[in-house]
Amino acid sequence: MRRSITRRLVSTLAVAAAAATVTAGLTLPMSTASAQTGEATGYATQNGGTTGGAGGQTVRATTGTEIHQALCNRASTSTPVIIEVEGTIDHGNTSKVSGDSCDTADDVIELKRISNVTIVGTGGGAVFDQLGIHIRESSNIVIQNVTVRNVKKSGSPTSNGGDAIGMESGVRNVWVDHVTLEASGGESEGYDGLFDMKNNTQYVTLSHSILRNSGRGGLVGSSESDRSNGYVTYHHNQFENLDSRAPLLRGGVGHMYNNHYAGIEKSGINSRAGARAKVENNYFQDSKDVLGTFYTDERGTWEVGGNIFDNVTWSSEDEENYPAGPDPRSTTSVSIPYSYELDDAGCVPGVLDQIAGAGKGNRVSDGNCEAEEPTDPEPTDPDPTDPDPTDPDPTDPDPTDPPDGTNLSLGAGADGSGKASGTSYGNVVDGDMGTYWSPDGSTGRVSVKWDSNATVSAINIREAAGAEGNIGSWRVVDHDTGAVLATGSGAGAITFDPTTLRKIDFVITGSNGTPRVAEFETYAP
Known part of the structure; x- marks a missing residue:
């Protein structure tokens, strides 16, 4: 994916x-x-x-x-x-x-x-x-x-x-x-x-x-x-x-x-x-x-x-x-x-x-701001210094590999915007791939929270067995400030600039089926 x-x-x-x-x-x-x-x-x-x-x-x-x-x-x-x-x-x-x-x-x-x-x-x-x-x-x-x-x-x-x-x-x-x-x-x-x-x-x-x-x-x-x-x-x-x-x-x-x-x-x-x-x-x-x-x-x-x-x-x-x-x-x-x-x-x-x-x-x-369309390079003549557009960004991590380090979510708290019957917010921080959280619809928010500040630069969203590919579009939000740290689609590893916070949100804004988040892992820089 x-x-x-x-x-x-x-x-x-x-x-x-x-x-x-x-x-x-x-x-x-x-x-x-x-x-x-x-x-x-x-x-x-x-x-x-x-x-x-x-x-x-x-x-x-x-x-x-x-x-x-x-x-x-x-x-x-x-x-x-x-x-x-x-x-x-x-x-x-x-x-x-x-x-x-x-x-x-x-x-x-x-x-x-x-x-x-x-x-x-x-x-x-x-x-x-x-x-x-x-x-x-x-x-x-x-x-x-x-x-x-x-x-x-x-x-x-x-x-x-x-x-x-x-x-x-x-x-x-x-x-x-x-x-x-x-x-x-x-x-x-x-x-x-x-x-x-x-x-x-x-x-x-x-x-x-x-x-x-x-x-x-x-x-x-x-x-x-x-x-x-x-x-x-x-x-x-x-x-x-x-x-x-x-x-x-x-x-x-x-x-x-x-x-x-x-x-x-x-x-x-x-x-x-x-x-x-x-x-x-x-x-x-x-x-x-x-x-x-x-x-x-x-x-x-x-x-x-x-x-x-x-x-x-x-x-x-x-x-x-x-x-x-x-x-x-x-x-x-x-x-x-x-x-x-x-x-x-x-x-x-x-x-x-x-x-x-x-x-x-x-x-x-003053109401005079006019947006200009960005100038893109000619699609048939890519910049020779650019990487092959068919290859992933060489500086991006492989999203299938979990980040290195200790999972800060273990022992942390969790909440969200709503949960489907039989699921729990706490299931995303229990280290057990056999339990999971699902929203009460096709979209929703699940959050990891700590009693004191934590510095996070990566998360790993792991879907439950049988639900792989169900998560569509998402955004990662610093709940304390409302700042959007990252956006994208699909589960896996997500990196962003190191951010100190007490609560981080994973917000599912689109799905291809019922989302089932087994683990919401968080990692320090």
């Missing part, structure tokens, strides 16, 4: 295409250390616009309690305020504060029944650790340059119903920009959505941000009957290592452009219950069912244009799944009321690698 082993963090095609134009296509604000920068984009510019606390007092906060105090010390619930946050905000420093201009609670940042507020990370950065941001019955809110991580709805500690950022009940005009929202697993590990909107939330933009390592990216509408939400823009965001909901859109209108989707395991943009999605100039990579209506017979629609689908697999249509691919075509037309500039889809991975997420200086693209 021919196996492809490739080391990359983003598409090599996209990096090559964008290399000459990315620097010229970025805009750096005058100030990157403090205060809100830039202006709202997308649907957040409508309905009167979104300015947050612009023009108000600037207050510094290093604890969650101080954030609440800044809200409560205002003259009224609508008095503008910019809250500059630095340090780690967690359960130990976030308490309820009372006052006429606020309505706060312990163990969650509450923006409730208020307006005209900016929360912006500054200085050395702002991390909301296991603590969510809750926006309810509020308007004109800006959240910028912060990281929110590992918010749980079950287990301990819990916060904000498990949402990193959650909006509900008559929320209007919210701009969330240059944030990093991340979890460390799915619902079974206690996590919920990273960016959720429900119960009449409208005119929202999520821009220049990273959503990663979660079972659920985010939803718009809590049920098929909750169709009062919408007018949401997602642009220049990285959606990495998610099971689904990127986003789940029920009713309303969503505009998704210049986003990079990598490692979507089950479904991506899920337009359903009458929703209408405009999907343009996005880069979809190493993912499954990135657009369509899924898990319901109440269908939505989409308009598509300028997207790149790189190693995307599509399921078959049935009574509750209507994938847009393998040849996505528009099923509606969506008129956008605001102006915007589109980068070529081929530029998107390279551009976002420089600008997306917290701590990137709030840099933005």
